[in-house]
Amino acid sequence: xxxxxxxxxxxxxxxxxxxxxxxxxxxxxxxxxxxxxxxxxxxxxxxxxxxxxxxxxxxxxxxxxxxxxxxxxxxxxxxxxxxxxxxxxxxxxxxxxxxxxxxxxxxxxxxxxxxxxxxxxxxxxxxxxxxxxxxxxxxxxxxxxxxxxxxxxxxxxxxxxxxxxxxxxxxxxxxxxxxxxxxxxxxxxxxxxxxxxxxxxxxxxxxxxxxxxxxxxxxxxxxxxxxxxxxxxxxxxxxxxxxxxxxxxxxxxxxxxxxxxxxxxxxxxxxxxxxxxxxxxxxxxxxxxxxxxxxxxxxxxxxxxxxxxxxxxxxxxxxxxxxxxxxxxxxxxxxxxxxxxxxxxxxxxxxxxxxxxxxxxxxxxxxxxxxxxxxxxxxxxxxxxxxxxxxxxxxxxxxxxxxxxxxxxxxxxxxxxxxxxxxxxxxxxxxxxxxxxxxxxxxxxxxxxxxxxxxxxxxxxxxxxxxxxxxxxxxxxxxxxxxxxxxxx
Numbered sequence: 096x097x098x099x100x101x102x103x104x105x106x107x108x109x110x111x112x113x114x115x116x117x118x119x120x121x122x123x124x125x126x127x128x129x130x131x132x133x134x135x136x137x138x139x140x141x142x143x144x145x146x147x148x149x150x151x152x153x154x155x156x157x158x159x160x161x162x163x164x165x166x167x168x169x170x171x172x173x174x175x176x177x178x179x180x181x182x183x184x185x186x187x188x189x190x191x192x193x194x195x196x197x198x199x200x201x202x203x204x205x206x207x208x209x210x211x212x213x214x215x216x217x218x219x220x221x222x223x224x225x226x227x228x229x230x231x232x233x234x235x236x237x238x239x240x241x242x243x244x245x246x247x248x249x250x251x252x253x254x255x256x257x258x259x260x261x262x263x264x265x266x267x268x269x270x271x272x273x274x275x276x277x278x279x280x281x282x283x284x285x286x287x288x289x290x291x292x293x294x295x296x297x298x299x300x301x302x303x304x305x306x307x308x309x310x311x312x313x314x315x316x317x318x319x320x321x322x323x324x325x326x327x328x329x330x331x332x333x334x335x336x337x338x339x340x341x342x343x344x345x346x347x348x349x350x351x352x353x354x355x356x357x358x359x360x361x362x363x364x365x366x367x368x369x370x371x372x373x374x375x376x377x378x379x380x381x382x383x384x385x386x387x388x389x390x391x392x393x394x395x396x397x398x399x400x401x402x403x404x405x406x407x408x409x410x411x412x413x414x415x416x417x418x419x420x421x422x423x424x425x426x427x428x429x430x431x432x433x434x435x436x437x438x439x440x441x442x443x444x445x446x447x448x449x450x451x452x453x454x455x456x457x458x459x460x461x462x463x464x465x466x467x468x469x470x471x472x473x474x475x476x477x478x479x480x481x482x483x484x485x486x487x488x489x490x491x492x493x494x495x496x497x498x499x500x501x502x503x504x505x506x507x508x509x510x511x512x513x514x515x516x517x518x519x520x521x522x523x524x525x526x527x528x529x530x531x532x533x534x535x536x537x538x539x540x541x542x543x544x545x546x547x548x549x550x551x552x553x554x555x556x557x558x559x560x561x562x563x564x565x566x567x568x569x570x571x572x573x574x575x576x577x578x579x580x581x582x583x584x
Contacts, residue, residue: 096123096573097178097229099133099215101208101238102192103171106139109192110400111313111346111481112236112263118349119569121173122562126570131229132171133218135211136181137192144169144179152181153224157213158280161185161206164214166224180214193238205271208299209279212241219256220249231573233259237269240303241279244291247306248282257576259569260307262300264478265321265328266404269299294329304333308579309572310341313479314500318343326476340579342572345503346479347562353464353485360461367556370490370549373465380466384450386423393542394423395535396467396491398460398482401430401438406473406496411437412528413535418448420539425467426451427459464489469521469538473531477501483520487555492541492548493520494534504560508541508551519555 102108104117120130134140147170154163165181180186185207190196193204201207212234217223219232234242243258275297276286286292291302304310312318320326322335334341351357355373356366362379365372374390381388395417399405410417410426411434417424426438426449435453442451452459464470470486470493479500483493487505495501505520512518521541523534541547 096128096130096231096233097133097215097218098123098130098233098235099211099239099242100235101135101211103132103134103140105172106134106143107137107192110264111479114349114481115261115263115313115346116235118347118562119566120171120175122347122566123569124173124175125563126566128570128573131176131178131227133178133180133211133215135192135207136167136179136183136186138187140179141167141181141187143171144177147171147177149176155214155217155224157217158206158210160278161210164210166214178218180211182210185210204269205275205279208238208269209241209275212239212299213245213279215239215242216245216249219246221255229256231257231259231576233261233569233573234303234307235261236263237267237298237300237303240269240299240301241281242303243306243308244281244285244302248285255580257309257573257580258307259309259311259572259576260303261311261313262304262321262478263313265300265326265330268293268301268328268330270296271299273297301330301333304330304337308340308576308583310334310337311569311572312341312343313346314503315343315345316503317476317478317499320476320499340575342568344565344568344572345500345560346481347565348481348484348488348560350561353461353488355465355489358461358465360458361465362462365490367490367553370552373490376462376465377468380425380462381423383462384425384452385446386425386450387447389423392421392423393468393539394425394466396463396470396486397424397426397428398463399428399472401428401434403431404475404477406475406526406531407434408437409473409526409528409531410471411441413532414441414449415445416532417535418445420536422448422535422539424449425463427454427456427463429453429455464491467491468542469494469535471531471535472496472501473526474498474501475526480504484558484560487519487558488560490552490556492538492551492555494531494538495520495522496526496531497522497524504558506554508537508547513547513550516550516554518551519558520551
């Protein structure tokens with residue numbers, strides 16, 4: 096199976112896709128699948144490839160306008176084989192995988208990810224430079240969305256390979272002007288309402304959804320939500336038409352990286368039997384972020400991108416009410432400049448109650464998960480989400496909005512769920528500041544009852560969010576894709 100993606104942690108990561116690409120292929124290999132990961136040749140990826148190279152470099156002419164492209168074989172951590180698309184003119188640059196340091200999309204993104212998609216299709220066909228052939232090409236988000244289209248229109252490859260398209264976030268669709276259809280060597284007939292045309296643009300993501308044999312998203316609830324507006328983002332009709340091939344599979348958690356009993360980044364490690372040790376992490380977090388070291392005041396943690404999707408404006412709206420609880424707030428993240436400044440002002444106005452770190456800091460992220468008492472995720476929508484699962488593993492009950500993967504992974508604390516031993520956090524329905532504040536007040540009230548809080552912590556820490564569960568579900572989807580491909584041959 097070829098797992099094609101534009102990012103892969105820890106080499107390059109812009110969001111949840113990087114976490115998935117860094118963990119799912121290894122889990123699939125543990126299930127006995129022969130998986131290889133296809134990545135663009137960003138500087139960090141090429142550096143890792145040079146360190147783990149295991150095969151000769153192959154030169155291929157995939158898109159003539161791009162010239163010769165080299166394919167480099169190497170090995171990722173966990174002994175996962177990797178094929179790198181080495182094209183310095185497209186990938187060897189300073190900045191992120193999709194944007195420059197100023198946050199502007201790379202203007203040649205159609206070439207960069209059209210090439211990645213075309214290489215994925217090449218490796219599945221008879222023109223591949225390798226003897227190895229994948230039975231499945233697993234594409235991820237718009238960056239590899241053209242691969243199923245290339246394979247569908249390549250009669251020589253028809254029926255040879257099944258395709259799976261995973262939508263990690265439907266908002267990002269890879270929309271470009273229609274001229275790219277011919278420039279990327281797709282047939283003109285593909286640019287149609289029943290093809291990859293999307294309101295006058297060419298859509299990489301629509302191509303993947305339209306032509307893949309099977310489609311997945313990263314949670315069951317998100318799979319339902321995107322079949323209607325507003326979360327369907329204009330593709331809800333196509334997704335409803337293909338609902339028989341659409342499956343929601345929850346992302347997993349890297350249990351090695353996110354394990355409070357073995358986490359070397361913590362002041363003190365702990366597990367469900369030694370939860371008292373969690374207090375040492377709270378003290379260190381408070382001191383390190385220059386908050387008042389007050390063990391009995393609930394500490395609320397936030398780790399997030401500052402974008403409208405994440406609902407961090409709701410946290411800012413009620414921050415003063417939250418700390419009047421009393422409570423403390425620690426925030427890590429970056430994004431919208433106005434929201435960054437709002438949080439900076441809050442920290443300046445309340446220096447012993449609110450602490451803010453602008454940017455992304457992996458060490459601090461682990462310490463916030465371990466040191467906080469509760470974790471806030473008020474997302475307006477959330478395809479899956481990872482931090483609510485990390486929080487439960489760290490005995491830090493999450494407060495989340497009822498959407499996407501959040502509602503699939505957090506069980507609201509009620510008298511009934513406490514009695515059943517299933518309660519793991521606090522869930523609220525409306526995307527409003529008042530609803531968030533009410534949910535946090537429920538959480539801080541529960542925090543004052545040591546028996547209830549300990550039960551919530553232990554229930555969450557007992558949850559199994561392992562990638563092995565997700566890998567078994569994906570294996571079923573691959574089998575379905577192979578059957579569909581054979582029928583369409």
